[in-house]
Amino acid sequence: MELVELPYYDSLRRVGELVRAAAGTVAGMWRGLARxxxxxxxxxxxxxxxxxxxxxxxxxxxxxxxxxxxxxxxxxxxxxxxxxxxxxxxxxxxxxxxxxxxxxxxxxxxxxxxxxxxxxxxxxxxxxxxxxxxxxxxxxxxxxxLVSARDVAVAVPQRDWTGPVELLAVGRIDLEKNPLLLVEALARLQRERSDRYVLQLVGRGPLEDAVRRHAHRLGVDRRIVFGGYVPFGPALLQLYRRAHILVHVSLTEGVPQVLIESLACGTPVVATDVGGVRTALDAGRAGLLVPPSDVQGLVDAVNRLVDDGDLRDRLVARGLEIARAATxxxxxxxxxxxxxxxxx
Structure with missing residues (x-):
């Protein structure tokens, strides 16, 4: 494997950077194509x-x-x-x-x-x-x-659902990932079931400060843990295995990599019904689907998973089948x- 380095530009909106990078990019591509x-x-x-x-x-x-x-x-x-x-x-x-x-x-x-x-x-x-x-x-x-066959759980994991429930979100803290919705959902969950839920946010992005401010305004800043960037590997997989529910609320997606990672770890999933998410979750048979930007739908789905052990086990079992076929x-x-x- 060889990496062909190209000139960096931060954004297509920064025309000056883009123009300066263009010539070097084309030249680098042309040279790389020779090999x-x-x-x-x-x-x-x-x-x-x-x-x-x-x-x-x-x-x-x-x-x-x-x-x-x-x-x-x-x-x-x-x-x-x-x-x-x-x-x-x-x-x-x-x-x-x-x-x-x-x-x-x-x-x-x-x-x-x-x-x-x-x-x-x-x-x-x-x-x-x-x-x-x-x-x-x-x-x-x-x-x-990136989930290897050896990473897939062999059976439905057993978790303690009687105490605090950890929600996990993994991805860029950016517009299309809709992280402010997670904060609003956590605030509603906090009002309904005080001190029951904790949200772990794994990732970095330009909206990180906005998320912190929004959490402070809604009074849930102490219920959110900012985990920063965690590369794929044992540490990230352990976060999935420790969490009770993966919440994924993007506004647009192909097939999110985090869904397969969560399914492989036997972690129940609630995700917005966008892009290829429905197919990835077998039309809701491997995870609960909610409409995009529907904060109450997200809250209801989380509570449903917490309250219904049979539902959780059915979803996780089907998720493990999917993960084994998509290693x-x-x-x-x-x-x-x-x-x-x-x-x-």
């Missing part, structure tokens, strides 16, 4: 489109990758409705990516995105100079996971064969 046979481009994004063009120019095999609904992602990050015209170029880029996916093999995160890109067939010799004559579906739904080893094998042009 590869296949290019897997995750997007759509502006430099991803440039990389696709350069790779095709150099007759490299190109595979597209899509992680989430692009328009929904950018829409959730707009400061206000006044920024809506900024979605026009995003829409154009997204449409172009869909058109490219008609000609290039494409991996997508989750069945929901796969339906948007649609099943297509392709024949031999159409994706660069390397050949690969197999005929197969050009769209591969995948699950992003790192299984997914890496499927995706690698797809990218290489072999059978799925």
């Amino acid at each position: 590869v046979d296949i290019v897997w481009v995750l997007g759509p994004n502006p430099f991803g489109m440039v990389l696709i063009a350069l790779a095709l120019l150099r007759r490299r095999r190109v595979v597209l990758g899509v992680r989430q609904d692009t328009l929904a992602y950018f829409r959730s990050r707009l400061p206000s409705s006044l920024w809506a015209p900024a979605l026009v170029p995003v829409w154009g880029m997204d449409r172009l990516y869909h058109l490219l996916a008609r000609r290039l093999p494409t991996t997508v995160v989750g069945q929901e995105l796969a339906r948007g890109y649609g099943p297509r067939r392709y024949g031999p010799g159409r994706y660069g100079s390397r050949g690969h004559g197999q005929s197969r579906s050009a769209v591969l739904p995948m699950t992003v996971t 790192l080893e299984a997914e890496a094998d499927r995706v690698a064969r797809f990218i290489a042009g072999g059978a799925q």
Whole structure:
């Protein structure tokens, strides 16, 4: 493995940084393409489109990758409705990516995105100079996971539900993750069942100070533990195993990696019904689904899990089945064969 370092820019809105980085980025991509046979481009994004063009120019095999609904992602990050015209170029880029996916093999995160890109067939010799004559579906739904088979719990774990209940949220503290909703839900839970719940927030992000201020205003700042960034590994998995419930309230998603991690640890899940979440949780058979931005729905789902042991066990058992089928080893094998042009 070799890392090709590209010039850094903080945001597409910082045009000066972007322009200064552009030339070095294109040059770095061009040099890097000399040492590869296949290019897997995750997007759509502006430099991803440039990389696709350069790779095709150099007759490299190109595979597209899509992680989430692009328009929904950018829409959730707009400061206000006044920024809506900024979605026009995003829409154009997204449409172009869909058109490219008609000609290039494409991996997508989750069945929901796969339906948007649609099943297509392709024949031999159409994706660069390397050949690969197999005929197969050009769209591969995948699950992003780092959970190894050895990390999956062997049975439904037993937790003590008679004392304090720890809610766990893992992810960037950013707009599309909707962290302020978690604070509001915790405040309602505190009013209904005083001192019963604690929220552990794992992650960093630009809204961290806003979350702290909101928690102070609602009087629950002492019920929230800010865990900071915890990389995937034994320490993070132990947090899942210690928690009673994972709460995931994003406004937009592909298939959240944290869901698979929680299912593998046998931790019950409450998640917003967006993107590929419903499919990942087997339409609610592996976790409770709530509408996005519905604070009372989130509160009711948490209380339901706490009160209903049979429901918890059914959800966790189904979640373990899903996690065993979506381990790192299984997914890496499927995706690698797809990218290489072999059978799925």
